[in-house]
Amino acid sequence: MNVVAPFEGIGASLRRKEDSRFLQGHGNYVDDMDRPGQVCAWILRSPHAHALLRSVDVAVARAMPGVVGVFTGADTQAAGLGGIPCGWQIHNKDGSPMAEPPHPVLAHERVRHVGDPVALVIAETRAQARDAAEAINVDYETLEPSVTMAQALRPGATPIHEGVAGNLCYDWHIGDKAIVDAAFAAAQKVVGLDLTNNRLVPNAMEPRAAVGEFDRYSGDYTLYTTSQNPHVIRLLMSAHVLKLPESKVRVVAPDVGGGFGSKIYHYAEEALVCWGSAQVKRPVKWVADRTEAFMSDAHGRDHVSRAEFAFDAQGKILALRVATQANMGAYLSTFAPCVPTYLYATLLAGCYATPVIYAEVKAVFTNTVPVDAYRGAGRPEATYLLERLMDVSARELGIDRVELRRRNFIAVDAFPYQTPVALQYDSGDYQTTLAAGLETADWDGFETRRAEAARRGKLRGIGISTYVEACGIAPSAVVGSLGARAGLYEVGTIRVHPTGSVTVLTGAHSHGQGHETTFAQLVADKLGVPTAQVDIVHGDTAKVPFGMGTYGSRSMAVGGSAMMKAMDKIIAKGKRIAAHLMEASVEDIEFDRGTFRVAGTDKTKALVDISVAAYVPHNYPIDEIEPGLEETAFYDPKNFTYPGGCHIAEVEIDTDTGHVAMVNFTAVDDVGRVINPMIVEGQVQGGVAQGIGQALMEACLYDDQGQLVSGSMMDYAMPRAEDIAPVSVATHVTLCTHNPLGVKGCGEVGAIGSPPAVINAVVDALRDYGVRHLDMPATAPKIFAIIQGGQKLAAE
Amino acid sequence: MYDFTYHKPTSVADAVALLAADPDAKPISGGHTLLPALKHRLNKPSALIDLSGIAELKGIKREGDAIVIGGMTRHADVATSAEVKAAIPVLAYMATVIGDTQVRNRGTIGGSVANNDPAADYPAAVLGLGATIITSKRRIAADEFFLGMFTTALEEGELLTGVSFPIPEKAGYAKMRNPASRYVMAGALVSKGPMGVRVAINGAGPCVFRQAAMEAALSSNWSADAVAAIKQDADGLNADIHGSAEYRAHLVTVMAKRAVINAG
Known part of the structure; x- marks a missing residue:
């Protein structure tokens, strides 16, 4: 009987x-780790x-x-x-380095946000540690907080850090302002927009946790922590x-229940x-x-921007000018300074052939x-x-939005494409992903659906977003x-064991991505070893030689390439x-999925031989070769990878309440070569769900005293399954040209492409109500006010 | 949470005796409000008296023209009760839209009504159907029971043991959920029956209340249009990051209209 093993390689x-x-x-x-003799810590945090x-009087405690x-x-x-270090240094317009104030592990002399750690209490039980924390007597002298960036930047604002003038971390720019200004001066039409990108609380399902274990005899430390990069x-x-x-330090990040970035950073509690x-x-x-997660995990987004396009008479973009303020919060988290600069402004070409771009970014400290x-x-x-x-x-040019x-896409034959903001895109095909998206979403049939919805008393809208990241x-x-x-x-x-099974040690870290499966698929594909005989080891500095971890959709593109x-x-x-065993010349040995063959003969050896x-x-x-079959590789990518695609959202608004319901969502993404289509679909759907959350529901809000008003699930609106439309996921592949797998990455595309598609759909639904723009999240009261205002306009 | 003593009596009499003996003790039913409060250390009872072992507090039965539901009856049991579905379908429907599956499998009608959270569902059913609260020592009309935010006519040591719902001719419920907590932003239960025409509003104000103007309008003309024109005064309604008092006032009219439509 011939048993054909199911295909487990790339694409399965x-x-x-x-x-x-x-x-x-x-x-x-x-939290499953309980070490012998373990005691529990509670962190007293600033109110x-x-x-x-x-x-800070701890005598009673x-x-x-x-x-x-x-x-x-x-x-x-x-x-x-020492303090918590920052991993990225940005330079100001004048070439001077950014302000980089100390970030102590426990607040010293001053607290700078609600939740700032003030004392560490260690007791036999968690409840005892918490009881003792409540008995600590702290004498606070409150200072005027700067909760918003506008407050922090206003003249006379109380400095949050000594020596940081005007609460400004940096004032950075990219591009040639004079050239861009000239392009604007010569433009046929200029369109500008003020917009905010709402602050979000990441909310991984598993809260952060850490166990520290010091061995007094060896002097070794072991840290078990919820980290994306041990x-x-x-x-x-x-x-x-x-x-x-x-x-002397071993860091173990075992199974981790979600990160979304918030578990990249080094946090005080670990130390x-x-x-x-x-x-x-x-x-x-x-x-x-x-509750602690809300007030101590790094938050996301929080930008305020002014953006302008300059167009010629045919609707071709001549230039883009952007001014952004980015909230850093009270201290610099590990990668904070690079987010609104090299992960943001360098993406402002998008998938468009914008010839010149100028962006300036002010990063601001606030008491958050x-x-x-x-x-x-x-x-x-x-x-x-x-x-x-x-x-x-x-809308303002009178040109159809598609x-x-x-008209402005980078053409499919223009790659490699050098943008005016530093990046060079290696591949992409934006016209094709757009066409596939329009067809899947039945874009052309929308007006029929809108009319049908109107008969049910609903305002239906459709929105599109085409993106590159x-x-x-x-x-x-x-x-x-x-x-x-x-x-x-x-x-x-790659450690090939004597009997032919394989252990892979990787510096990437899986906290929901499915690495134990997809990485095993690479081995199955290349070495012909069944995935059941491939084990992936990650998340332990004592086992894995080194690694930079998982974030920025890098695990497959960089870790897989290694x-x-x-x-x-x-x-x-x-x-x-094999050449030695088969008495052949090494140049004559061919290898294909587990079999070494002397070219042109039927002489073979299996990998296990x-x-x-x-x-x-x-x-x-x-005398020529060392025993053993284990190899390590460091892979340094030659370029970023550039996924792109088209997201289309369809919504219905209840005019009585203003509630926005997602009714359909289409994602057509180019994530490069797909290793496991099911996992890619799940990654895209999860990202889209987070994008819908940002667009419609999530808002991290502080009151004017800097208290986190949306400090729990009672007030921070996370999307549930019922809030997410059916998400149709398709891929159109152009290969990455510079890594061995041709992969680009799929972890973030859903959260990147979807928010503007949703808001564009909401604005489209409200097309008869005179709304030009609305900021996220598009909550029911906000939409209802627009509808009411629009009705008033019509009546007047 | 802080330490407390735990009791699990098997009769109402024992539970009442335990409550009488310790003024700082608290009864606990499903625990969906009390447990989070304990975990946040917002409450420090000396003892918890777990009512889940008291068989006489559980169950649903028809008594004449009323459905009587024991205080420890879970939302899921009300939602799936053939008796409730047949006699008061709005009550079964309401139970299906309280919280989520986990909440419905733990939460009880007695806990919800006795707690009188302004954003809870059941108080609207009790007031909107003109139910009678049965306690360890008396019967209290719904109109006399809900006194204010988290405040009821229950006295110290008095235990809610059940709720008797008169069977209406027709009744409907509609609500809008808070997008974060999924509690009620504004809801309305409308009914017509032995207790007259009643409109109870939950979520919008600090306590469930009857909307007199809507009741009058529906009494003369039972139709969605009759309530559609009636504006709720925003004065005194709840306002927070999820909606202003004015928005909630508007929702009251919308939900009342929808409740009438749902009532058929």
Whole structure:
């Protein structure tokens, strides 16, 4: 009987290997770790947005039942702990470096946002630690908070950090202002738009958690943490905060329940549990509750922008001019400064052949939670700005909105395409993804559906967004020249065991992406090993040589490419061994999915024959080749990757209440080569759901005293399944030209392309009500006010 | 949460005795309001008296022209009760739209009514159908029961044991959910029956209330148009980041209109 193994390689919609343990409740998360002798930490947090710490009296707390240690900012300062470092340095227009104020692990002398850590309490139980925290007597002298960027920038605003004039982190720009201004002066038509990109709270399902374990005999530290990049955390924490040799620190990020960017950064609690463990000589666990997550996880977005297109008489874009203010929050989170610059302004060409662009960005400190990358990071802000401005322009130029986009697309034969804002796109086909999107969404049949909805008393609208993004982060030399303090390569090790099964060690980290499946598919495809015999190891600095982690849709494009490189090395070595075993010349050995063959003959050796020989080198060219079959590769990408596509949203508005219902959503994305179509579909749908959340529901709101009003699920509106339309996902592939897989990335496209499609649909639905623009989220009361206002206009 | 003593009595008499013995004790039914409050340390009872072991508090039965529902009856049981669906379909419908599946499998009618959260669903059914609250010591008419935000006519140590709903000729319910909490932003339950024409509004104000102008309009003309023209005064209504008092006032009219349509 001939049994044909099911195809498991690149392109197979393989079920996720990891789901079996997740669905049965046997995932292994940080809060599942209980170390012998473990004690619990509670962090006392500031209730004030801005205050001087006149005194922190912990005497009563120290004497409370079960308490083993209470530490304040004075203690961490005295111990010489460093502050939380920032991983990116931006330079001002005048060439001077950005303001980079200290970010202590425990507030010292001053608190700068509600939730700022003030004291670390360690006790036998979590409840005892919390009881003791409540007994700490803090004397706060409140200061005037700057909650909004406008407040922080106004003359006379109280400085949030000593020495940071005007609360300005940096004033940066890109492009040639004079050339762009001249293009505007010569333009036939200028269309401008003011818009905000609403602040969001990431809300991964698993809150952050950390366990620190100090071994007093070896002096080693182990940190178990909810991280997207354990090696980066080890580097930042050991070198900058704890000031330890990296070799003394092991960081483990086991199963992690979602990140969306919020678990990239090095947080104070990670250093505090490690340092605290050394102080009390016991392992220390800290787990955030949801309320803490709202006030201590880095938030996302929060831009205020003015954007203008200059057009010629035919509707061709001549120039783009953008001025943006970006909220940094109270301190600089790990990658915060690069988000509104190199992940935002460099994307302002979008998929359009805009000849010249000038953008200036002011990054502002405020008395709010730090803001950093959140799914898409800068690219959703750029896409939203462009695609809203495109729709407003189409209307004001009297050109159909699809036609205006088509007229300005970068042509399919123009690649590689150098944009005026630093990036060089390698491939793309925007006309095709647009055409596929229009057809799938039945764009041409919309007016019939609108009329039918009107008969039911509903306002129906359709909106489109065509986008490009830059991910697969990133070429180290390029980002280094732009201020990154790290390289952004990835590392992969392929370990072929004696019996032919394979362990892959990767610096990428899976927290929902399905790496245990898709990476195994690469091995199945290239080495011919069934995925059941391929295990993926990630998230442990003691097991994986090095790595930069998972964010910026980089795992497959960079991490997968490192594995491909390592497999090339395995094959090269395997060929030499095969040549020896089959008494042939190495140049004559061919390899295809697990079989080494002497070219033109039927002499073959399987991969397992080679691995046995490599580990049991009895008949082996031992003088020429080392035993063993394990190879490591570092892959540094040559360029970013550039997914793009077309998103189309269709909504219906209830005119009685203003409620916007999603009725249909179409995504046609070019994510490069698709490794697992099912996983790509899930990634796109998840991203779209977050984009719909941003567009219609989510708003992180502070009151004028800097209290987080939307500080829980009672007031922060997360989308539920019923709020998301059926999302139709399709792909049209153009290959990335510079990585070995041809992949571009799919993790963020959903969240990047969708918000403007939704808002464009809402504005379209309201086309009879005189609305030019509305800011996200398009909540029911906001839409109802527009409808009422429009009716008043009609009546007057 | 802070430490507390836990009791699980098996009779109403025992529960009442425990409550009488400890003024800082609190009864707990489904716990969907109390447990989060405890976890946030917003409440510090000396003891919790778990009512889930009291068999006499559970169940749904028809008594003459009324449906009587035990205080510990879960929302899911009301939603799926053939008795309720046949006699008072609006009540079964309301139970299907409270919270989510998890809430409906834990939350109880007694807990919801006794708590009197302004944004809860059941108070609108109790007031809008003219129900009678049955307690460990007396019967209280709905009109006398809801006194203000999280405040009812229940006295210290008095336990809500059930609710008796008169069977209406027709009744309908409509609500708009808060997009974050999914509690009621504004809702209306309208009914016509032995208790007259009643319109109860929940979510919009600090406490469920009857809308007299709408009741008058529906009494003379039972139709959606009759309430459509009636404007709710925004004065005193709730206002927050999810909607102004004026918006909620507008929703009151919309929901009342829809409730009449749903009533058929």
